[in-house]
Amino acid sequence: MALSLDIVTIGVPQVEAARAFYTSLFSTSAVAITAAEDGHAVTTRLDLHGTGQLALHRMDALAADAGTDPAASDPAASGFRGYVLSSIVGGxxxxxxxxxxxxxxxxxVVKPAKKQLFGEFSAVCRAPDGTVxxxxxxxxxxTDPVPDPPRPTETAVFLGVARPKASKMFYEALGMTADRDYGDKFVDFTLTDGVCRLGLLPRKALAKDAGVDERGDGFSALALTHTAASRTDVDALLAAADEAGAETTAATTRTGAGAYEGHFTDPDGYRWNITTPA
Incomplete structure (x- = not known):
């Protein structure tokens, strides 16, 4: 039993528009769609070519799921939400x-494509939904011809935290193993096939690397999901998170789709869903 980042969910104003953007960008297709009563999608989930899954959830619905007042859940669209998503490609x-x-x-474009200070070649953009x-x-x-379209070799989520060393201890208590560990400067965790990588940086340093102002408040519009093998594993991970200092935000329950799930927020306030397959 170990925590992994199987699905990254972001809140978006319009699911259909966000789905069109991300399918065009990553040349992928939806693997799950749920429709609202008015006929518009509430959520859709995209497979990122085997590097994890990206779920797009209507902002008000995601806020309600997180226990936030939907009327007060507008994200700081011009501010920093505290995290950066990353797509790693070949060259x-x-x-x-x-x-x-x-x-x-x-x-x-937030930062144009170019070689950065320490030799990394990268760019930063803000999606129409506000995600950096x-x-x-x-x-x-x-070294090879550019594939059309480019396909990610890795997808990562970098969280801005108070102290990466303290956050690392929390995630290690849930079974994750540090890969690159630079103390309170940067930590990430060993990547396994089919899931996203998780990384930790101080909030100010993460914002600087992305080229955005560190200020920002409001609803973060992010949820991280681990799919456990069984109800026993769900309970065990929730218990481990509670003992490590998480705040349990909802008791375990069986959803309408048949999944068994519970929720917690890590010590820096990031929300996790621990669930079994539906």
């Missing part, structure tokens, strides 16, 4: 191609 040319595709479909994305190259030089 610099793929970063440029991905950024071009993003801007062609409504994203705004860092696009980075795994290699410093292009």
């Amino acid at each position: 610099p040319a793929e970063v440029r191609a991905l950024l071009d595709a993003a801007t062609a479909h409504g994203a705004t 994305w860092k696009l980075a190259a795994a290699a410093k030089k292009d």
Whole structure:
């Protein structure tokens, strides 16, 4: 039993528009759709070519799920939500191609594609829904023809936290294993096939790396999901999180889709859903 980041859920104003943007960007397709009573989608889930899944949830519904007043859940669209999503592709040319595709479909450039201070080739853009994305190259030089479209080799979520060392201890208590550990500067966790990587940076440093102002408040519009193998594993992870200092935000329950799930927020306030498959 170990925590993994199987699904990243972001709140969006309109699910249909966000689905069109992300399917155009990543050339992927929806794997699950739920319709609202008015006929418009409440949530859709996209497979990121085996590097995890991205769920798009209508903002007011995600806020209600998190116990936040939907009427007061407008995200700080011009501010920093406290996290950055990242798509890692093969080389610099793929970063440029991905950024071009993003801007062609409504994203705004925060940092242009170029070699950064420590040799990393990357770019940063803000999606039409307000989410900040860092696009980075795994290699410093292009060695193969650029695939059309580029496909991610890794998807990551970087959380802005108070102290990465303290947050690392919390996640290790839930079975995660640190990969690169630079103390209170940067920590990330070992990646397994089919899931997203989780990384931790001080909030100010993460905002600086992304090229945005660190200020921002309001609803973060983010939920992280681990799919457990059984109800026993759900209960065990929730108990481990509680003992490690998490705040349990909802008791375990069986959903209408048949899944068994519970929720907690980590010591920095990020929401996790622990669930069994429906």
